[in-house]
Amino acid sequence: MFPSGGRYVSNSIYVMATPAPNLSASNPPASSPPGSSPPAPRRPAVRAANVHGLDFAAEAARLGPPPVAIIDAHTHIHGPASSAIYDRARRLFGVTMTYSMTQLPGAAAVRDVLGDSIRFICMPTWSDGDKNRAHRQGYIETIETFHRDFGARMMKVWASPRLRDVVPDLKDTTFGATDLCEIDSAWRIEHCKVAQSLGMMFMVHVADPDTWFATKYTDAKRYGTKREQYIGLERMLDRFTAPWIAAHMGGWPEDLSFLDGLLTRHANLYLDTSATKWMARELSKHPREEVLAFFYKWQGRLLFGSDLVVMEDQLSPAKSMGSPMGDLASTPEEAFELYCSRYWALRTMFETEFDGPSTIADPDLKMVDPVHFDSLSTPRLQGIGLTRSMLEVLYRGAATDLVEHWWKTH
Numbered sequence: 140m141f142p143s144g145g146r147y148v149s150n151s152i153y154v155m156a157t158p159a160p161n162l163s164a165s166n167p168p169a170s171s172p173p174g175s176s177p178p179a180p181r182r183p184a185v186r187a188a189n190v191h192g193l194d195f196a197a198e199a200a201r202l203g204p205p206p207v208a209i210i211d212a213h214t215h216i217h218g219p220a221s222s223a224i225y226d227r228a229r230r231l232f233g234v235t236m237t238y239s240m241t242q243l244p245g246a247a248a249v250r251d252v253l254g255d256s257i258r259f260i261c262m263p264t265w266s267d268g269d270k271n272r273a274h275r276q277g278y279i280e281t282i283e284t285f286h287r288d289f290g291a292r293m294m295k296v297w298a299s300p301r302l303r304d305v306v307p308d309l310k311d312t313t314f315g316a317t318d319l320c321e322i323d324s325a326w327r328i329e330h331c332k333v334a335q336s337l338g339m340m341f342m343v344h345v346a347d348p349d350t351w352f353a354t355k356y357t358d359a360k361r362y363g364t365k366r367e368q369y370i371g372l373e374r375m376l377d378r379f380t381a382p383w384i385a386a387h388m389g390g391w392p393e394d395l396s397f398l399d400g401l402l403t404r405h406a407n408l409y410l411d412t413s414a415t416k417w418m419a420r421e422l423s424k425h426p427r428e429e430v431l432a433f434f435y436k437w438q439g440r441l442l443f444g445s446d447l448v449v450m451e452d453q454l455s456p457a458k459s460m461g462s463p464m465g466d467l468a469s470t471p472e473e474a475f476e477l478y479c480s481r482y483w484a485l486r487t488m489f490e491t492e493f494d495g496p497s498t499i500a501d502p503d504l505k506m507v508d509p510v511h512f513d514s515l516s517t518p519r520l521q522g523i524g525l526t527r528s529m530l531e532v533l534y535r536g537a538a539t540d541l542v543e544h545w546w547k548t549h
Contacts, residue, residue, distance in 0.1 A: 187500035188467060188477040190517050195479035196231065202486055205233040207531045210538040213342070213386055213413035213444030214239045215464075218451035222252040224471055225449045228478035232486060238542065240295055240342075242266055243281050250289070258546065260342055261285040261294035261334070266460070270306045274319060275326050279333050286337045292546045293384075294334040296343040298322040298372075300362040301355070314363035323371035323378075331379050338549035340382045340542075345372050346390035348417050350503040365391070369401070376405045382541060383407055384442060387414040392421040395433045402437055409541060410437075412533075413444030415481040416501045416518075419488060423521035427492070430523050438532045439540065443489075445481045453477065484520060489530060491522040 185192070211229065216222055216239040229237065240262040241249050250257060261282045267273035273281075285291035302320050303309045309320050319326045322345060331341065346368040347356070356362040368390070376383055389398050389410045402408055412418055422430055434441060452458045452465025453474040468474040480499050487493050497520040504512035525533065 185515060186468075186473060186476065187515060188473070188480040189498050190500050190515050191496070191498040193480075193483070193498050195228075195476060195483055198483050199231045199479070202232070202483075202490065205486065205490075205530065205534055206527050207535040208235040209233050209443055209534040210236040210238070210543070211445050211447075212238045212384065212442040212538050212542060213411045213446050215446070215448045216241055216249050216253070216257065217245050217449060219248045219252050220454055220471075221449045221451050221474060222249050224454070224475050225447070225478050226253060226256075228475055229482065231479060232482035234482065236538075238293075238538075243284060246285070246289055259285055259289045259291045261291050261339070262297065263295075271308050274302070274306055278326075278330055282330065282333050282337070282339075286339070290546075292338065292549050293340045293342055293542070294330065296322060296327060296330065296341060296375075298327070298343060298345050298368070299347055300368070301347070303361065313360050314367065321371050322368070323374045327375070328378075331375065335379055335381065340384075340545050340549075341379065342384045342386060343372065343375075344386045344390070345369065348421070348503060349393045350507050354506050373401075373405065376408055380407055382409060382545065384409045384411050384542075386411055386444065387417060387446070388412060388422075392418055393424075395425060395429060399433065399436070402440055409440050409442060409537070411442040411444035412485065413446035415445055415447075415484050416497075416499055416503070419484050419497050419499070419520050420501055420503065420518040422488065422523070423519045427521060427523060430521075431525070434523065434525060434529060434533070438529055439537050441533055442537045442541070443485070443534050445485060447478055447481050449474075449478065488520060488522055489525050489533065492524040493520065493522040495520060 189195075209232070211234050214237050216225060216237065229235075235256060237253065237257045238260055239249065239257055240260045242262065242264050244264065244266070246259055263274050263278045264281055265273070267277060269277070282294050285294075298321070300320075303312060306319065309317055312320065315321060318324055321327070322343065334341065346365050349365065352365045372385070385408060389401060389408075391397050398410065402410070448464040448467075450460060450462065450465055452460045452462065453468035454471050456469045458465045468477045484497055484499055496517045499517060500515045501518050502514060504516045504518060505514055
């Protein structure tokens with residue numbers, strides 16, 4: 140997928156001739172763990188979304204059109220100008236329909252730009268200054284408004300352990316002792332009851348990467364263990380029998396055996412492939428044959444998703460929304476590159492047998508191992524090489540049969 144003229148400098152590190160950072164093939168750092176790129180040299184032109192300086196228009200041409208038009212089942216699209224740039228990027232890589240968790244105050248502006256090619260999934264209004272209310276009673280009102288004004292037929296349950304660090308009155312609580320943070324807590328149940336009464340299905344963010352439990356969530360009394368996050372999820376899957384999409388490969392791409400058991404036990408559970416950096420890093424650690432077998436067994440229960448966050452703050456050095464996602468780009472050109480990078484990585488992983496460094500910097504590498512990695516280090520990206528028929532289901536068939544059908548019949 141990279142321009143010709145590159146070469147392997149180890150079993151899994153591929154150095155491109157052009158365009159690329161000046162990685163030294165003759166003297167790669169001996170301390171760099173196998174399967175990951177050494178720290179990239181500091182150059183003004185190097186950006187975290189495209190460390191190796193790929194021409195994404197050329198890369199899209201190399202990939203060619205996907206076997207079917209892609210439905211992206213998981214994004215966060217905000218702002219009219221950034222939405223227009225996102226539209227160019229997604230169409231370059233063959234994405235024609237987008238499901239988005241857009242904050243309610245900005246949904247109309249996004250719909251004005253993207254029209255019938257975007258559908259909204261209910262989510263809380265994170266920008267609301269009263270976060271205690273916004274994630275409780277306020278979310279019920281948001282669900283009802285999304286359903287009435289935007290035709291939403293899915294609601295999001297965001298059950299990341301870090302909600303404790305966001306909602307003020309949760310900050311001094313412990314795991315299992317709140318009315319909101321746990322996935323099966325009282326307010327979650329009320330939200331799902333309202334959604335159920337409106338004929339909605341569910342999306343859920345459960346847990347977080349293993350890297351986060353090794354660093355951010357070491358206080359298990361406060362955040363719970365990773366395995367404990369799923370006890371409440373399984374209760375909710377049994378209680379609310381409409382379909383559930385568990386985002387980010389169910390929150391545990393590190394453990395395909397666990398996901399296999401979860402899907403086996405709950406016929407109403409589906410997974411999406413969103414969170415590109417996380418998926419690229421962790422799915423690439425498994426033997427290719429194991430990942431291929433998992434995707435083959437569960438085709439129809441796995442949906443394509445990117446988790447792209449698109450916002451106006453990415454178009455200018457001036458930031459106003461207070462989100463770290465706004466810092467990922469500072470010009471329209473950088474924003475376009477950012478949006479392309481996620482679709483490039485996912486399509487490369489699913490369609491090819493490429494084995495080399497991703498072009499997207501992954502800060503989790505440095506977070507876990509700051510000795511060997513820096514802020515521009517990139518993980519290994521291993522192509523799975525799905526068959527055409529599997530790609531057709533992953534890219535469109537599963538979403539058509541599940542989400543599109545649900546929208547039309549509820």
